[in-house]
Amino acid sequence: MTAANPQSCPVCGASAPNEVNYPGGNTRAGQSLQFTGIAICDTCELGFALPRPPQAALDRFYASGIYWTEVGRNLPQVMHEKAQCEQRVAACLPLIEKAQQLRVLDVGAGHGWTVDWVARMLPGRIARFDFIEPDDDAAKSISNKQPGFPLQRVHSMSDASDHYDLIFLNHVLEHVADPLAMIARITELLAPNGIAYIEMPHADYRFKSDVFPHTLFFTPASLAMLARKTGITQLACATFGRSPDEPGPAWRRRINWVLQRLFVLAARHGVWLVQRALDHAVWDYRPREPGIWLRWIIARPSRAN
Template sequence: MATTTLPASTAAQPEACAIPCNLCGGTDVEQVGNRDRDGKALRTVLCRGCGLVWTDPRPNTEETRHFYAEEYRVAYKASYTPKPKHAFRETLRALERVQDMGPIVKPGEKLLDVGCGGGFFVYAMRRAGVNAQGIEPNHGFAGYAQSELQVPVQNAFLQDVDFPAGTFDVITLNHVLEHVEDPTATLARLGSWLKPNGYLVVEVPNVESRHHSPGNRFHIGHLYNFNPRTLAGVGRKAGLDVFESRVIAGPRHCHTIFQKPEKASNASINFRSVHNYQRVRGILHSHTSLSHFISPSVYLRVVRKQLKYLGEWQQTRTAGTGREIVESVMRKAG
C-alpha cells in the first residue's frame, strides 16, 4: 500500500497534552500509542476523563488540507481515482447503506453525504429517488463523481461550504468524523443545516474493535478514535439526540443516528466518565499481538478477504466504464 507523511505528527513527542479533549475538555491523558500502522512516529493519547482517543500533537491545518486534497486517496486506495474494483466494491457498500437508510429518508427528500469519495452512495440514493448531493475534498475522487457518475458533488472541504439553516432532511458521514480536527464543532455545524427532527448518520471505526492487530490500530489519517459512548457524547455535546446506536458486525464499527430536536435543550450534561476511560484502557491493553494472532478469526478473515478479491477480479476483469460497473451491480442486486 502507498504511504505518505504528515510531518508535524513526527515532531517531538511531549508528555503534556497539547490538545484538550474534544469531549470533556480534560488534559489528563495517557499515551496509548507511539507508532502508526506503517511504523512511523505517531503519538496517540487516551483521555482519563472520558475515554476519547486522539492524535496529540497533530499536523497543522495547512498540512492536513494538502494531505486530504492530494494524497489521502492514493495512500488508502493506491489510486488517484477509483479503479474498477473500487467501483464494484463501493457500489455494493452503497446499496447496503441505501437499505439501512430506508426508515429515515423518503424519495424527494434532501440528503447530503459528507466525504462522499467517488460518489457511489450519492448515485445510489439518487437512483432511489432521493435528492442527494455530496462534498469531497479529494480532487481525483470528486472529479470521478462529477464526470464519470455525473452526480452533484462539490470538490471542497467542509469548512469551505455553507448551506442555509434547515436545508437537509438527512446528512451522512461514513468514516469521516475520525478525520476532522474538531468533531463536536463539525457535528454542531452539520446539525444547523438539518431541518428540525432531521437525521445525522455517523459511522466511524471503533477503538474497541479487535479486528486489526495492535500494530495496525492507529494511523495517520485518523485524528480521533471513538467508541460508542464517546461518539454518542460528541453528538449530544453538539446539541443532537441519539436516535439509534449500534455496533456493526464484523469490524465492529460504531454506527449512530442522531436526530435534531425541535427545540434546543439548555440542560447541562456531564461528559466525564472514568468508567468509560477504564473500559477503553482495559480493551487496548488486553488486545496484544499474541492474543490477536492466536485467534482463528484472524485467519478466517484473511481467507474471506482473498475470496472477496477474487470475486471482484472476476466481476471486473472485462469491465467497461465505472458507470457501467455501477449499473451492472445495481441491476444484479435488483
C-alpha cells in the same frame, strides 16, 4: 501506558493522563504530519493523536495529495466501498420521513456509490444531491453518474448552503482537529427533521498496525459525550463489522483468507450479487461487540423520535 500529559480532551475537556502508542506514527519521517502517541480521555474514552495538529496543518496535508497516494485504489477496494455504501443508505431508510422530497449531502463521496444507492433505494424522492469530494478526477466521474439526477459538487463544508434532509459523513470525523466544530456545522446544515449518518472506525488503534493519519479515536461513550456537548439528538449508535484479520482459531483465519481471495477474484470477474455475498461474509456488517466500525445517526434537537 506512560504518565501524565497535559493535553485536554477535544470532546469533554477533561484531562487525558494515559497515553498509548500511535500505530504507524513513527514511520512517516519527513512528512508534514507526524504523531508520537495517542492520549486516552479518562472521562469519555476518546483517543486523540499527539501532538494535536491545528486544522490548518491537516488542510495542508490533505491538499498535498500525499494521503490519496497512500490510500491507493484497486478494484476489490472499490467494490468493497460499493457494498459499504449500500448498507449505509439502507440503515437510513427507516428514519427518513415518508413521501418527502429529499435534499442530500454526501461529505467525502469517494467513488460516488452513495449516489447510485440513493437513486436506487429512493427512486423519485431526490430533490437535490450535493457532494464534497476533494479529488478532481473522482468528482468528475461522480458528476457523470445518474444522468438527470440533480447532482452538484460542493467544494467544502463551509461552501454548503442548503438545509439537508440526509447528510452522509463517512470516515471523515476521525480525520478532523475539532469534533465539536464539525458536529456543530453538521447541525447547522440539517433541515429541521433531517438526519446525519456518520460512520467511523471504532477506536482502531486497538486492532490496526497503522492508523495514520487518524487524529481521533471514538467509542460509543465518546460519541454519547459528543452528543451531550453539542446538544444533538442521537438516534442510533452501534458498533459493527468484523476484521478478517482478527485473532481467532486457525480454521477461522483460514476461512477468512479463502473468503478474501474469492472476493478479490469476484471483484475482478464476478457479478455484483456474488461480490456482495462474499464481501458480507468477509466483513459481517451486523452489529457486534466490539465491532471494528461505529455507525452513529444523529438529528437536530427539535426532531421527535
